[in-house]
Amino acid sequence: MAVAAASAPRIENRSGGFSLRWLGNALAHGYVWAWLAIFALPFMATLAYSLRTPDGIWTLSAYQYVFGSFKENLLLSVQTTVITIVINLLISVPAAYAIVRYPLPGKSFILSALNLSLYTPAAVMGVSLVIAYAFLFRIPQTMTGLIAAYVVGTFPLMLVPVIVALRDLPMVFEEAARTLGATRMQTFWRVELPLLGPGISAGILLTFVIIFNEFLVTLFIAGPSTTTAALRVYNLTRTAGFQPSTAALATTMQLVSFVVVLLFFRFFGSRYLKGTYLI
Amino acid sequence: MTRVQLVEISKQYGSTLAVDGVNADIAEGEFVTLLGPSGCGKTTTLRMVAGLVEPTAGQIRFDGQVVNNVPPHKRNIGLAFQSHALFPHLSVYRNIAFGLEVKGSPKADIQNRVREMLEMIELTHHADRMPSQLSGGQQQRVALARMLATDPRVLLFDEPLSALDRNLRDTLKYSILDLQRRTKKTAIYVTHDQSEAFAISDRIFVMNEGRIEQAGTQLDIYLRPHTEFVAGFVGDNNAIPAEVEGVVPSLPGEPRLLDVRAAGMRLRGSDPGNIRVGDRVLVFVRPENIDVLDAASAVDEPNVVHGRIEQIVFEGPTVRVLVDASGVLIKVTSSGLGRLTLLDKERRDVMLRLQDVTVVRDDAAVAA
Secondary structure, eight states: OHHHHTSHHHHHHHHHHHHHHHHHHHHHHHHHHHHHHHHHHHHHHHHHHHTBOTTSOBOSGGGGGGGTTHHHHHHHHHHHHHHHHHHHHHHHHHHHHHHHHSOOTTHHHHHHHHTHHHHSOHHHHHHHHHHIIIIIIOOTTSHHHHHHHHHHHHHHHHHHHHHHHHHHSOHHHHHHHHHTTOOHHHHIIIIIHHHTHHHHHHHHHHHHHHHHTOOHHHHHHOOTTOOOHHHHHHHHHHHHOSOHHHHHHHHHHHHHHHHHHHHHIIIIIIIIITTGGGO | OOOEEEEEEEEEETTEEEEEEEEEEEOTTOEEEEEOOTTSSHHHHHHHHHTSSOOSEEEEEETTEEOTTSOGGGSOEEEEOTTOOOOTTSOHHHHHHHHHHHHTOOHHHHHHHHHHHHHHTTOGGGTTSOGGGSOHHHHHHHHHHHHHHTOOSEEEEESTTTTSOHHHHHHHHHHHHHHHHHHTOEEEEEESOHHHHHHHOSEEEEEETTEEEEEEOHHHHHHSOOSHHHHHHSSOOEEEEEEEEEEEOOOTTSOOEEEEEETTEEEEEEOOSOOOTTOEEEEEEOGGGEEEEETTOOOOSTTEEEEEEEEEEEOSSEEEEEEEETTEEEEEEEESGGGGGGTTOTTOEEEEEEOSOEEEEOHHHHHO
16 A cells, blocks of 8 residues: 555655645745844844944944943842842742642632732832832832842742742652651752752743843832943933943843853753653 | 551541541561552551551551651651652662661761662662663662662552553562562552452452451452452452342351352352341352353252353453353353363353352342
């Protein structure tokens, strides 16, 4: 039967099918590349703008500003991002543990309430924070204020992936560890935490991308000594107009984001993001 | 070497009683199987012994000491799971070393012990592999090694073979038995597979609806079931409704026999001890304990009944025959060379000789 199917009349059909398939492939590729170009275009334009003087000369000179005062803004962004991620982790992992593993009355209500900050308009949150910081906590325009705002705004981004990962983690590993003589703490550090890797790394990546580029809430609560990189770019655009130097700072920020995500996928991607542990 | 006692233990989940007053006294070095259908409470019972589930009532004792309040990591038990439960992020070596590492054993001791365990399961060259790189049988062997590495007092098995294919199951079944015999550790094994239970146990506890229906040796359970459930659950069986007509006089020490009448058949079977004349009963007789005789060999004695062959199925080593005896369909399994002579006897009249007949009170009829 197989031999008969491959007889002469069929071959002609297949060559016709081949050219059609080739066309389909070309269209599919073209479609993907077209969208990629559309998404990458703003970044490419900014990059091009940062590399040209108004006289039309291609130069890297605009990038000297990156190593000037902007360095401090970048450093502040990195610091606040890292500290926020650490605090998010310290809050979310125990919280997820409690929510998933222990009976809790009104669980779904608590979860919705915790996610509230994700649905709050940034401007509303900014105003509320200004008021709270000025009159309640007395931490306006400080780094503490910035980090507190970021934690409140982004910890659900860490909490939800950890909850999902913990829910998908069979109890049997915990039970095996316990019967082998591990205390609750040993079980957590040696078995559960490593197996929660996919959830935790997803949370870290999400939080990083959001906080490092956060600008709207920062606009409300940052002071002269707590200007983040994103805010600096915005301020420069407002005050100095759109200069190649501003474009250079924007491009640098974009590159930092891009490189961090790339490194993250390079080091954790294959192991954690595919969740290969349980398959 | 630990004696394990369960005293009236129960476990209630909401309004359902998963385990209902289970008693068991398991001797040092004994291999006991909890056998029953899913949902009968056997796994919950095992998990209570492991300390993973807290009993609602009753006591669990190891060597006379009540361990109800001892957390699982201090009970010094080994538990084998259905899904091997190897830690997926640790190598074979680290999996086996886990119990010793959390105890804080010296590195050299851990190394020696893990080597010893790897040799035992014949996986010395796989020490650095990850669990996902092993076959199903290898994974279960590593799980056994991990469980034995800490030298536990009691071995607990929660259907450890049910996820494996049949050949592997047969091999590993005997490995488990061999390990237990060599280490002389008390073992409790949970399964719904009766052939597994018969192959490896010193004693079998048949469980149903949270209770132990019958506890005894393989032969007790197989040949002398005490309840309808045990008779029906363990092995293939004929259940014939009948009524008790009389008690056969017996010598002291001999099992009491009962005469019963079932749809025109006179049968005689052993009495579990709680039956009186006039009771509605079920008569159980195993298909392999029935001989097919020539129709002409009419002998007038109990347990020899007249019938007509309705169906014959050739299964290779055995032949299954369905016989209509006074309106009751009786399953017969015939093996040996004699089975071949049956093949052309469809629709013929025959005589059946029933052996090892047991009588059990018909609880459904009593309730009605």
